[in-house]
Amino acid sequence: MANLAxxxxxxxxxxxxxxxxAPPTDKKYNVERAxxxxxxxxxxxxxxxxxxxxxxxxxxxxGAIWGADRRLLGLNNIELITDRPLEVNLAEIKEVKRKWRxxxxxxxxxxxxxxxxxRDILGRIEDTEADGVELNFGCPHGMAERGMGSAVGQxxxxxxxxxxxxxxxxxxxxxxxxxxxxxxxxxxxxxxxRGGADAVSLINTINSITSVDLDSxxxxxxxxxxxxxxxxxxxxxxxxxxxxxxxxxxxAETRGLxxxxxxGVTTWRDAAEFMxxxxxxxxxxxxxxxYGFKIVQEMISGLSQYLDDKQIAMSDLIGRAVPNVTDxxxxxxxxxxxxxxxxDLCIKCGRxxxxxxDTSHQAIAMSADRTFTVKxxxxxxxxxxxxxxxxDNCITMVPMAKGAVDPRTGRKVGDYANWTTHPNNPSVxxx
Amino acid sequence: xxxxxxxxxxxxxxxxxxxNGKGSAKPKMTHSPLTPGIVPxxxxxxxxxxxxxxxxxxxxxxxxxxxxxxxxxxxDAPCITACPTSIxxxxxxxxxxxxxPEAAATxxxxxxxxxxxxxxxxxxxxxxxxxxxxxxxxxxxxxxxRLQRFATDVAMGKGLHPFSRDAATGKRVAVVGAxxxxxxxxxxxAMHGHDVVVLERRPKAGGLNEYGIAxxxxxxxxxQAEVDWLLRIGGIEIRTGxxxxxxxxxxxxxxxxxxxxxxxxxAGVNALRAEGEDKAGVRDAVDFIAELRQATDLSQLPVxxxxxxxxxxxxxxxxxxxxxxxxxxxxxxxxxxxxEKMSASAHEQDHAVQSGVRIIHNAVPxxxxxNGKAEAVEFTYTQDGPGGLxxxxxxxxxKADQVFKAIGQVLKGxxxxxxxxxxxxxxxLGKVWVGGDCAVGGEDLTVTAVAEGRDAxxxxxxxxxx
Numbered sequence: 001m002a003n004l005a006x007x008x009x010x011x012x013x014x015x016x017x018x019x020x021x022a023p024p025t026d027k028k029y030n031v032e033r034a035x036x037x038x039x040x041x042x043x044x045x046x047x048x049x050x051x052x053x054x055x056x057x058x059x060x061x062x063g064a065i066w067g068a069d070r071r072l073l074g075l076n077n078i079e080l081i082t083d084r085p086l087e088v089n090l091a092e093i094k095e096v097k098r099k100w101r102x103x104x105x106x107x108x109x110x111x112x113x114x115x116x117x118x119r120d121i122l123g124r125i126e127d128t129e130a131d132g133v134e135l136n137f138g139c140p141h142g143m144a145e146r147g148m149g150s151a152v153g154q155x156x157x158x159x160x161x162x163x164x165x166x167x168x169x170x171x172x173x174x175x176x177x178x179x180x181x182x183x184x185x186x187x188x189x190x191x192x193x194r195g196g197a198d199a200v201s202l203i204n205t206i207n208s209i210t211s212v213d214l215d216s217x218x219x220x221x222x223x224x225x226x227x228x229x230x231x232x233x234x235x236x237x238x239x240x241x242x243x244x245x246x247x248x249x250x251x252a253e254t255r256g257l258x259x260x261x262x263x264g265v266t267t268w269r270d271a272a273e274f275m276x277x278x279x280x281x282x283x284x285x286x287x288x289x290x291y292g293f294k295i296v297q298e299m300i301s302g303l304s305q306y307l308d309d310k311q312i313a314m315s316d317l318i319g320r321a322v323p324n325v326t327d328x329x330x331x332x333x334x335x336x337x338x339x340x341x342x343x344d345l346c347i348k349c350g351r352x353x354x355x356x357x358d359t360s361h362q363a364i365a366m367s368a369d370r371t372f373t374v375k376x377x378x379x380x381x382x383x384x385x386x387x388x389x390x391x392d393n394c395i396t397m398v399p400m401a402k403g404a405v406d407p408r409t410g411r412k413v414g415d416y417a418n419w420t421t422h423p424n425n426p427s428v429x430x431x
Numbered sequence: 432x433x434x435x436x437x438x439x440x441x442x443x444x445x446x447x448x449x450x451n452g453k454g455s456a457k458p459k460m461t462h463s464p465l466t467p468g469i470v471p472x473x474x475x476x477x478x479x480x481x482x483x484x485x486x487x488x489x490x491x492x493x494x495x496x497x498x499x500x501x502x503x504x505x506x507d508a509p510c511i512t513a514c515p516t517s518i519x520x521x522x523x524x525x526x527x528x529x530x531x532p533e534a535a536a537t538x539x540x541x542x543x544x545x546x547x548x549x550x551x552x553x554x555x556x557x558x559x560x561x562x563x564x565x566x567x568x569x570x571x572x573x574x575x576x577r578l579q580r581f582a583t584d585v586a587m588g589k590g591l592h593p594f595s596r597d598a599a600t601g602k603r604v605a606v607v608g609a610x611x612x613x614x615x616x617x618x619x620x621a622m623h624g625h626d627v628v629v630l631e632r633r634p635k636a637g638g639l640n641e642y643g644i645a646x647x648x649x650x651x652x653x654x655q656a657e658v659d660w661l662l663r664i665g666g667i668e669i670r671t672g673x674x675x676x677x678x679x680x681x682x683x684x685x686x687x688x689x690x691x692x693x694x695x696x697x698a699g700v701n702a703l704r705a706e707g708e709d710k711a712g713v714r715d716a717v718d719f720i721a722e723l724r725q726a727t728d729l730s731q732l733p734v735x736x737x738x739x740x741x742x743x744x745x746x747x748x749x750x751x752x753x754x755x756x757x758x759x760x761x762x763x764x765x766x767x768x769x770x771e772k773m774s775a776s777a778h779e780q781d782h783a784v785q786s787g788v789r790i791i792h793n794a795v796p797x798x799x800x801x802n803g804k805a806e807a808v809e810f811t812y813t814q815d816g817p818g819g820l821x822x823x824x825x826x827x828x829x830k831a832d833q834v835f836k837a838i839g840q841v842l843k844g845x846x847x848x849x850x851x852x853x854x855x856x857x858x859x860l861g862k863v864w865v866g867g868d869c870a871v872g873g874e875d876l877t878v879t880a881v882a883e884g885r886d887a888x889x890x891x892x893x894x895x896x897x
Contacts, residue, residue, distance in 0.1 A: 068501075069500050070496075348505075348564055348567065349506070349508075349564040350505050350508075351503060351504070351505065351506060353506050354506035366507075390503050
């Protein structure tokens, strides 16, 4: 059984699976249930300044989209930060941390954008013995209208400034949680790094409307006939999150900045993928909210088995795919593949044919007896057939050997060459 | 709820005879499965409703959604090809999946106006569901039949009839036979603006849907409800109790109408050609099924203690299973060839066996034994070889106080001047078109009859308007 013990910016946890700051980590009862189930750590649901707590709506807070058999694919929420008194949260955090010494306890914070507010809250949490803080610069709804959350996270200068205050007024490791509602994730990530952040965590939720009620014409979730954009999360956002994680992991400016990966982690595979792209650990919310805390047991057993099978340590996995994330211009244009349909696995649904014939390159032939075969002289290896085929591994992309003649172009498969040296590239021709 | 998953003895009340003595009195039961002879009331009164309830329960909305999600929306889908009426199955399932079963029903009905009954009686396991790619992939096809029933039930429940008549053409067409072929033909003709008169020899329209199929496949008076629904198109007049040849001749019809469609079915029954066939207790399975379908109180319907059904088709299975459900102690189907040659589908055969019916293959009856009334049937074994069926010397005898003949139906009452090919009608001939079981070609299925009736209507329409 592989060792999953995690040390993320000096914060130790028995495994790299933390619960993200969200409803599942709002109070002692839930967090203790999570720890009993096996979660390695939690980021306590965001605390605000002292004073009257925020209030939440009293109607639906969540909207969703579903796949086949109503499998939840994406969830959005309009819930704000904790609506419980600060003192209650602080007392519970302290109690839970003392009881569960081996688990990571991070406190998420969101207070107004002035130094006094931050200094004050940091002083208040010092006594909890928590392991670190996470700055919530991400929430896109509600709090952003009040100049907090993503309103800070969308302005790199603010991120840098607040991060400096936090490092100045607290001994605790500081994780800056980033919003994806920006054009380039490197700007806020770089700002966090310059401000002295020990790590970034991403992504927070994405601005979204999950659906519109076609009778009442209200966005969902609907509150008395109106709706507002909520924060989108769950499996549907994972590709967006992973790209942002990878960009931070590979860019010169932010390389080496520890990353806590968030966004649609549902199984051990998702976690492993985030870690391969540079995340030191992962945070989970939607999967727990969908299936309950027990899912962590599958994540633990799955990641352990994977590491054992690969005979690598968890530290070897982290960042392992980063060198393979590159720019389009460096992709090998002399790599030629062709789709291949395994006739034994094919169930003759013809979806590959419909997709290729209607929307791609007319590179699949259909016989009278519904045998589907690839026309190598038309196939550009776009992969659409693979993606629409309902049978796993029935259609595969087979690379052509170097020196073989591509029947589509009539040219031999050559050595590595990319766009930067391609004759059609105007900047090459200009030289 | 999901009765089909229950063991048969849990699903149906077969009233094991030895339970009768165990206290709980069954006051209305005058007889038991062990009572000799052909008698009614072998079961407690409440057992009949349960035994003859919906054979395969309808999908509820959630189940339909889950089942619909499994459809791959195949290109040029094999299920469409396998459907004799070529219903656009992937489209209607997608319409269910997206919450518009009414649109799904319209898709179904535009190809098959009797899509409701077909969803119940089609041997889908040898048609659309056999062709389903998920049958190939997993051995579990999309539940096309049940989804079709869901869509048509929802739309009929809402009172939708999404078809209307074209401008009146002034043409009149006579349709003989109000079975699936005739009704499908009549509806399509009416839609095209023609006036249709349907002549039916029986007291009710519906044909085998009303008189022929097992009761548990079309519960709640569905066959009549569907006829009523179909007639909402307008322009169709049904005259029952009118028989071709007896009450009206084909020549008269040709003289009075612009076209004639014959969907007269197969009204005759093959003889056993076994000694003693005329003894009391021996009867045609189709008559028994028709009587059962029309019975208002099944506890008054007599059935034998030891029932033997001779034949290998759906009629044999329907007669056998329903005999068992009426409380017969033993029911045996005897078929002259092997299992694979039976025209009842494997699914139907399994249903019979699970219902407690024994199936004996490769045997033919030699004689019905008994003093004036059937007491037993003597059979001889057969061998099916390249040269045909040969009788083997070994014989056996089955106790039988009731014997049902289900060895196929034949054309009866057809006008002599029509071309008869292979014992069936071939058309069109002049102003006369044919379709359904009476016509050459195709399988003897409801869905095939619907397709033939519909296509004949299109041909008649083209002919009348040319």
